[in-house]
Amino acid sequence: MSVSPNVLGSRSTGDRVRGTAFYIVLLVSVTIGFLLLGVLLVDVVRKGIGYVDFTLLNEPNSSDPQRAGAGPAIRGTIYMMVLLLVMVVPIGVGTALYLEEYANRERWYNRLLEINIQNLAAVPSIVYGILGLAFLVRGIGLGRVLLAGALILTLLVLPTVIVASREAIRAVPDSIRQGAYALGATQWQVVWRQVLPAAIPGIATGSILALARAIGETAPLLLVGALTFVAVNPTILGSFTALPIQIYQWVGRPQEEFRLLAAAGIIVLLAILLTMNAFAIWLRNRYQRRW
Amino acid sequence: MAATDLTAGAQPDTVRLRAEGRRWGELAVKVALGLCALVSVATTIGIIIALVVPSVEFFRQVSILDFFSGDRWAPLFEPPSFGVQPLLVGTLVVTFWACVVALPCGLGAAIYMSEYARPRVRSILKPALETLAGIPTVVFGFFALTFFTPLLQDIGTGVNVFNVLSAGLVVGVMLIPVVASVSEDAMSAVPQDLRDGAYGLGATRLQVSTRIVVPAAISGIIASFVLAISRAVGETMIVLIAAGGIAQITFDPRDQAQTMTAFVGATGIGDVATGSIEYKTIFAVGLTLFVITFVMNMLSIRLVRKFREVYE
Numbered sequence: 001m002s003v004s005p006n007v008l009g010s011r012s013t014g015d016r017v018r019g020t021a022f023y024i025v026l027l028v029s030v031t032i033g034f035l036l037l038g039v040l041l042v043d044v045v046r047k048g049i050g051y052v053d054f055t056l057l058n059e060p061n062s063s064d065p066q067r068a069g070a071g072p073a074i075r076g077t078i079y080m081m082v083l084l085l086v087m088v089v090p091i092g093v094g095t096a097l098y099l100e101e102y103a104n105r106e107r108w109y110n111r112l113l114e115i116n117i118q119n120l121a122a123v124p125s126i127v128y129g130i131l132g133l134a135f136l137v138r139g140i141g142l143g144r145v146l147l148a149g150a151l152i153l154t155l156l157v158l159p160t161v162i163v164a165s166r167e168a169i170r171a172v173p174d175s176i177r178q179g180a181y182a183l184g185a186t187q188w189q190v191v192w193r194q195v196l197p198a199a200i201p202g203i204a205t206g207s208i209l210a211l212a213r214a215i216g217e218t219a220p221l222l223l224v225g226a227l228t229f230v231a232v233n234p235t236i237l238g239s240f241t242a243l244p245i246q247i248y249q250w251v252g253r254p255q256e257e258f259r260l261l262a263a264a265g266i267i268v269l270l271a272i273l274l275t276m277n278a279f280a281i282w283l284r285n286r287y288q289r290r291w
Numbered sequence: 292m293a294a295t296d297l298t299a300g301a302q303p304d305t306v307r308l309r310a311e312g313r314r315w316g317e318l319a320v321k322v323a324l325g326l327c328a329l330v331s332v333a334t335t336i337g338i339i340i341a342l343v344v345p346s347v348e349f350f351r352q353v354s355i356l357d358f359f360s361g362d363r364w365a366p367l368f369e370p371p372s373f374g375v376q377p378l379l380v381g382t383l384v385v386t387f388w389a390c391v392v393a394l395p396c397g398l399g400a401a402i403y404m405s406e407y408a409r410p411r412v413r414s415i416l417k418p419a420l421e422t423l424a425g426i427p428t429v430v431f432g433f434f435a436l437t438f439f440t441p442l443l444q445d446i447g448t449g450v451n452v453f454n455v456l457s458a459g460l461v462v463g464v465m466l467i468p469v470v471a472s473v474s475e476d477a478m479s480a481v482p483q484d485l486r487d488g489a490y491g492l493g494a495t496r497l498q499v500s501t502r503i504v505v506p507a508a509i510s511g512i513i514a515s516f517v518l519a520i521s522r523a524v525g526e527t528m529i530v531l532i533a534a535g536g537i538a539q540i541t542f543d544p545r546d547q548a549q550t551m552t553a554f555v556g557a558t559g560i561g562d563v564a565t566g567s568i569e570y571k572t573i574f575a576v577g578l579t580l581f582v583i584t585f586v587m588n589m590l591s592i593r594l595v596r597k598f599r600e601v602y603e
Contacts (some may be wrong), residue, residue, distance in 0.1 A: 005320075019496060022501075024499045026407060029403070030404075032464070033423050033468070037422075043434065043438050044430075044433075095330070098321075098325055113328055119592065123338065123525075123585075124580060126527045126552050127338060132579045145440075181500075213425065216425070218427065218429040222556055224507045247430075251433050252531055252532070263433070266429075267311040277421075
């Protein structure tokens with residue numbers, strides 16, 4: 001029995017028991033999510049790994065599970081991502097620059113703009129699907145095409161890109177701006193040659209994470225008509241499907257083989273996502289500067 | 292006197308610090324960036340118009356009273372019935388079971404990260420939680436249907452192949468990172484002085500966590516809860532895959548039920564004729580969903596501002 005060095009005397013047994021019990025409860029709540037994630041990954045790999053092959057990556061869907069693949073779906077997802085990137089980064093970064101560098105916070109419309117973006121970030125994704133259905137597919141008669149899907153995903157992840165870009169821009173210290181102004185630079189010269197280059201790592205990381213989120217979105221694409229059979233390579237103004245939609249379609253089939261095929265599709269989807277996440281984290285650690 | 296002289300004398304050839312003329316290039320840039328910002332405003336306006344216009348037409352054909360008080364949802368039956376209550380109850384039950392998992396676990400994880408974990412552990416846990424948050428919902432749906440439901444059947448709960456319990460619990464797991472990250476932000480904003488004061492008076496870590504930090508961060512914690520509930524209400528793929536497609540009023544979680552989102556998803560897939568009453572139901576239900584989540588999001592945004600104002 002060692003003497004407790006605690007000047008106040010040792011804690012009562014009740015305190016220690018309660019403290020330990022609480023600690024265990026906390027550990028359980030932290031672990032439970034990861035535990036399920038682990039089980040999920042093992043389960044998916046166990047079910048689907050046998051179906052991950054050239055057929056899956058290349059062939060179109062088929063009613064015969066042995067010949068069914070997700071080729072057009074995977075290519076549809078990739079095409080959409082390229083379109084999405086081209087649209088969402090300029091608009092997102094432009095909005096962030098406006099809010100951080102140009103907007104006067106005191107004005108009511110700028111405050112409204114901020115609240116609006118915060119709210120948009122929490123609007124259910126299926127509501128974006130309704131927007132796409134009403135305006136793009138039916139309203140302006142674009143039809144159930146790849147471009148409609150890409151546009152809807154752009155609007156969906158725009159708030160994420162804006163928030164990430166704003167944080168990156170805000171992290172650039174004011175002294176850099178003031179130094180440039182003192183040398184006679186105009187506001188745009190300061191933004192374009194000083195602020196933006198310094199903020200690019202943060203913006204890139206945020207954009208990749210937003211892109212990763214968009215890749216997995218399923219519900220809004222259902223409403224713009226991505227659940228369809230596509231045999232050939234998708235085109236921008238042609239009918240299309242996407243990898244998560246293909247997975248959904250397979251999950252809904254009653255035959256066991258299609259469920260295994262769905263698991264195989266999930267392996268491909270998660271592989272793409274984890275690669276993107278890892279790349280974003282690497283980018284953040286490699287290029288992030290502390291001022 | 293001297294001051295006036297100075298200014299008067301310097302007046303004619305003062306070095307003027309303002310630009311000679313208006314810089315049109317600079318103005319053009321500002322306008323272009325402002326237009327980018329307007330895209331998000333246009334999105335909100337677009338969503339509201341897209342939802343309200345067809346809903347108004349819908350409510351010309353179906354009275355609002357019937358819509359909210361009716362307890363039978365059968366838009367495709369003859370005669371059709373447009374009582375939205377079954378969808379509301381389905382949403383409510385899924386949200387309840389999601390909260391059973393997400394709120395305590397998310398809060399526990401937040402307390403652990405903020406008060407117990409060493410910096411190194413925290414620096415691993417945070418990106419790990421981000422990864423969990425990044426798993427697509429269609430994957431969680433697959434998991435709920437093909438793994439979790441059979442598991443629940445094996446342990447003898449007697450659940451249906453499609454059931455609300457499995458869907459709700461998995462939605463809850465998906466939302467743990469949401470609750471954890473917003474709550475943890477709020478707890479990290481609590482000044483260290485408050486903790487030190489309590490430790491100085493001999494408080495244990497448990498007491499500091501539950502009686503100092505949690506009450507001090509309460510508005511942020513509630514904000515995270517509200518946000519999680521809003522996300523559970525708006526979750527589509529998991530319920531569409533795992534909770535079944537029958538709109539019925541049941542509080543038995545072993546049974547199947549349809550939520551608002553699942554109805555919109557299931558109906559929107561098909562080639563519904565524009566202008567038909569079936570097409571308009573998508574918008575009426577969508578508008579109901581949007582209003583519910585909008586109110587909760589606003590509440591959550593306000594609460595987050597509150598804790599930011601107090602401690603930052």
